[in-house]
Amino acid sequence: xxxxxxxxxxxxxxxxxxxxxxxxxxxxxxxxxxxxxxxxxxxxxxxxxxxxxxxxxxxxxxxxxxxxxxxxxxxxxxxxxxxxxxxxxxxxxxxxxxxxxxxxxxxxxxxxxxxxxxxxxxxxxxxxxxxxxxxxxxxxxxxxxxxxxxxxxxxxxxxxxxxxxxxxxxxxxxxxxxxxxxxxxxxxxxxxxxxxxxxxxxxxxxxxxxxxxxxxxxxxxxxxxxxxxxxxxxxxxxxxxxxxxxxxxxxxxxxxxxxxxxxxxxxxxxxxxxxx
Amino acid sequence: xxxxxxxxxxxxxxxxxxxxxxxxxxxxxxxxxxxxxxxxxxxxxxxxxxxxxxxxxxxxxxxxxxxxxxxxxxxxxxxxxxxxxxxxxxxxxxxxxxxxxxxxxxxxxxxxxxxxxxxxxxxxxxxxxxxxxxxxxxxxxxxxxxxxxxxxxxxxxxxxxxxxxxxxxxxxxxxxxxxxxxxxxxxxxxxxxxxxxxxxxxxxxxxxxxxxxxxxxxxxxxxxxxxxxxxxxxxxxxxxxxxxxxxxxxxxxxxxxxxxxxxxxxxxxxxxxxxxxxxxxxxxxxxxxxxxxxxxxxxxxxxxxxxxxxxxxxxxxxxxxxxx
Numbered sequence: 001x002x003x004x005x006x007x008x009x010x011x012x013x014x015x016x017x018x019x020x021x022x023x024x025x026x027x028x029x030x031x032x033x034x035x036x037x038x039x040x041x042x043x044x045x046x047x048x049x050x051x052x053x054x055x056x057x058x059x060x061x062x063x064x065x066x067x068x069x070x071x072x073x074x075x076x077x078x079x080x081x082x083x084x085x086x087x088x089x090x091x092x093x094x095x096x097x098x099x100x101x102x103x104x105x106x107x108x109x110x111x112x113x114x115x116x117x118x119x120x121x122x123x124x125x126x127x128x129x130x131x132x133x134x135x136x137x138x139x140x141x142x143x144x145x146x147x148x149x150x151x152x153x154x155x156x157x158x159x160x161x162x163x164x165x166x167x168x169x170x171x172x173x174x175x176x177x178x179x180x181x182x183x184x185x186x187x188x189x190x191x192x193x194x195x196x197x198x199x200x201x202x203x204x205x206x207x208x209x210x211x212x213x214x215x216x217x218x219x220x221x222x223x224x225x226x227x228x229x230x231x232x233x234x235x236x237x238x239x240x241x242x243x244x245x246x247x248x249x250x251x252x253x254x255x256x257x258x259x260x261x262x263x264x265x266x267x268x269x270x271x272x273x274x275x276x
Numbered sequence: 277x278x279x280x281x282x283x284x285x286x287x288x289x290x291x292x293x294x295x296x297x298x299x300x301x302x303x304x305x306x307x308x309x310x311x312x313x314x315x316x317x318x319x320x321x322x323x324x325x326x327x328x329x330x331x332x333x334x335x336x337x338x339x340x341x342x343x344x345x346x347x348x349x350x351x352x353x354x355x356x357x358x359x360x361x362x363x364x365x366x367x368x369x370x371x372x373x374x375x376x377x378x379x380x381x382x383x384x385x386x387x388x389x390x391x392x393x394x395x396x397x398x399x400x401x402x403x404x405x406x407x408x409x410x411x412x413x414x415x416x417x418x419x420x421x422x423x424x425x426x427x428x429x430x431x432x433x434x435x436x437x438x439x440x441x442x443x444x445x446x447x448x449x450x451x452x453x454x455x456x457x458x459x460x461x462x463x464x465x466x467x468x469x470x471x472x473x474x475x476x477x478x479x480x481x482x483x484x485x486x487x488x489x490x491x492x493x494x495x496x497x498x499x500x501x502x503x504x505x506x507x508x509x510x511x512x513x514x515x516x517x518x519x520x521x522x523x524x525x526x527x528x529x530x531x532x533x534x535x536x537x538x539x540x541x542x543x544x545x546x547x548x549x550x551x552x553x554x555x556x557x558x559x560x561x562x563x564x565x566x567x568x569x570x571x572x573x574x575x576x577x578x579x580x581x582x583x584x585x586x587x588x589x590x591x592x593x594x595x596x597x598x599x600x
Contacts, residue, residue: 010410112289113296116570116577118532121550125566128554129307205423209536212425213551225425232429239433246426254421261413273488275400275503 011262017255021248025071034064038220045238055240057230063244066222070245073223075252077134078203081141086196089146093153094184098161107150115147119202120209127215137216141206145199149192156191160184190267197260201253208249224249279585290578297570298350302343305563333359346563356560360553365564368549375447375545378457379537380530382465387476387526392519394473395480396507399488416481419474428467428540435463445542464541468534472526479522483515490514517584524583528576532569 004012028034034053035041040060041052048055054063092111096104117125123140130136160166166183174182204224210216211225212232219226224245231241317325330336334345349356355365398412435444442463448456487493488511496506535547542548546565553561 008410010414109293109296112293113300116293116297116573117566118529118535118569118573120535121532121566121569124535124550124554125301125304125562128562129304201421208423209425212536213539215554228425228429235429235433236436242426242429242433246423246429249426250418250422253423254417257417257421258413261417273493275488275497275506 007262007266010258011266014255014257014259014262017251018259021071021252021255022075025068025075028065028068029072032065033068034062037061037065037069037222045234045241047238048240048244054244055238057238057241058234063241066227067245067248070222070224070227071248071252073134073217073221074204074207074225074249077137077207077217077223078141078200081138082145082196082199082203084138085142085145085149085199086192088142089149089153089195090185090188090192092146092150094157094180094188096150097154097157098184104154108154111147111150114143119144119206120213123206123210124213124215127210132215133218134216134221137207137210140210141203144206145202149195149199152191152195153188156188157184160187163187194260194264194267197256197263201256201260204249204253204256224252283582283585286578286581290574294571294574297574298347298567299343301563301566301570302346304566305559306339306342308557308559308562350564350567355564358553358558358561360556360558360561365560368561369546369564369568372544372546372549374449375543376531376534376538376547378450378461379465379468379534379543379545380527382461383468383472383530383534384523384527386465386469387472387523390469391473391476392480392523395477395519396484396511398477399481399484400503400507412481416474416478419470420478422470424467424471424534425536425540427470428464428537431463431467432540447543464534464537464543467541468530468537472530475526476519476522480515480519483518484511487511487514513587516587520583520587521580524576524580528573531572 038061041062042056042060044056044058044060046052046056046060048063052062052064054067056062057066092107096107096111114122122144123137126140126143127136130139160183166179169179169183207216207223208225208228211223212229214229217223217226219230227245228242228249231238231245235242317329327336334342337345346356353366355369357364358368361368398416432444435442443456443460444463446460448460450457493506493510496510501509532546534545535551537543538545538547539551546568550562550565552558553565
């Protein structure tokens with residue numbers, strides 16, 4: 001773990017925060033801590049503390065298990081979507097950067113078209129076509145994160161394609177699957193990992209925003225965005241319904257972002273200089 | 277001349293992208309479930325009534341004909357009529373654009389007057405000690421990590437509970453009451469600015485850090501030039517391209533409608549209108565709104581490239597020399 005030793009405290013705490021969040025959610029969900037998320041057990045809009053640790057919502061459902069379910073939904077949706085993005089963007093980026101030609105032109109044109117939409121507007125359009133729900137949310141995340149990732153992978157693929165080991169592999173008669181899997185993908189993996197973490201934070205943000213507008217995850221399913229959307233009706237009487245999932249959302253995105261920054265600085269160390 | 281032909285090619289490419297974008301938007305709005313006739317007539321409409329509505333609004337033509345009609349009339353500035361209000365879409369957007377433009381103005385001003393200086397300042401003081409650099413990263417990370425609907429909700433809660441002379445939600449036109457307008461716009465503008473400032477500062481910081489390690493800065497330090505002079509004279513122009521890019525992207529994003537902020541603060545802007553139009557299946561409005569956002573984006577991107585050509589004279593020639 002040389003990476004761990006070389007990283008600074010911020011990068012490490014980002015990773016630790018994320019791991020704790022995932023662990024708590026998994027444990028909470030598996031052991032059913034706080035009871036059934038769908039059961040209307042308590043008084044309505046009870047404040048946090050006492051029997052219901054994080055209070056109850058407008059239907060008397062305990063917020064703690066709803067929060068576990070919400071974190072799980074949000075992270076799962078975003079992670080799955082980003083995995084799809086990573087695979088597609090890697091293939092498209094290599095197609096554009098290594099093979100080039102008309103294929104590259106087509107790929108870059110498609111990327112340019114997707115890049116022309118402001119993110120939330122694109123997400124709204126997708127939700128309007130596919131109908132609000134988890135499928136629309138995942139599609140939106142994929143379409144929103146693909147352009148940037150493809151561009152960055154392409155830029156890296158252009159430089160990797162000029163390296164001597166690729167040339168010698170071509171000369172020794174290696175087929176394209178071998179060049180792809182043995183030379184291109186391993187040397188692009190750092191770039192993909194960094195872009196993947198950023199895409200994950202974008203994905204969580206998109207899920208939240210789309211669900212907040214009512215086009216994303218639909219009740220009774222909970223997600224961080226859906227919890228905030230449902231809670232915002234009772235903002236003045238029961239602020240904890242918004243503040244608790246809001247803080248979790250901020251912590252998750254922040255942890256991923258600082259971890260991504262650290263990862264990037266580790267892979268592409270830069271000199272820094274102070275003028276004052 | 278070389279630069280001019282480069283610009284020309286860039287503009288042509290933007291037109292092609294725009295064309296593809298328009299096809300995509302048109303196809304998307306036709307794929308939306310629940311036909312317009314059902315929305316207007318309700319669930320108990322007879323097929324004859326539906327056919328009548330379809331004929332009235334041109335929905336019975338083939339899809340290619342519909343696209344062509346839409347595109348050709350759109351190019352003359354006519355985006356059809358809102359099927360809900362019966363008013364021209366252009367009129368409807370005209371009513372809402374001032375709200376969005378005002379919000380965008382605040383956002384861009386914040387980016388320019390606070391974001392850029394903040395980025396330069398943190399970059400110039402960044403190097404050296406590791407702990408301090410991490411703190412800077414944490415602060416800028418926090419700014420881009422707080423979703424606007426979370427921050428917005430917290431602000432709405434605080435200012436609704438403890439009224440501090442600011443209006444929460446709603447909009448007062450400037451013409452009616454300039455002070456009231458400012459009171460109603462201050463909170464949404466502030467929430468918007470947090471993200472905009474953080475993004476601008478981050479990008480500026482990265483750009484300046486990249487320039488600071490260049491040999492000509494070493495030379496300037498060796499000549500004994502003051503830090504302020506070095507920043508103004510050597511750093512700003514060389515770091516300007518990413519900064520200009522982020523500024524134009526932010527502008528385009530804001531003009532396309534800061535959807536979530538407008539929705540949250542109940543501002544009658546373009547963003548809120550698009551969200552409502554999707555819910556009502558108001559085809560013409562959705563098409564025009566999304567297209568408007570995309571046009572602004574593409575125009576801004578093209579202008580950014582033009583600006584990059586001016587700021588860095590190598591741009592035009594490099595594009596010609598290197599194929600990749």
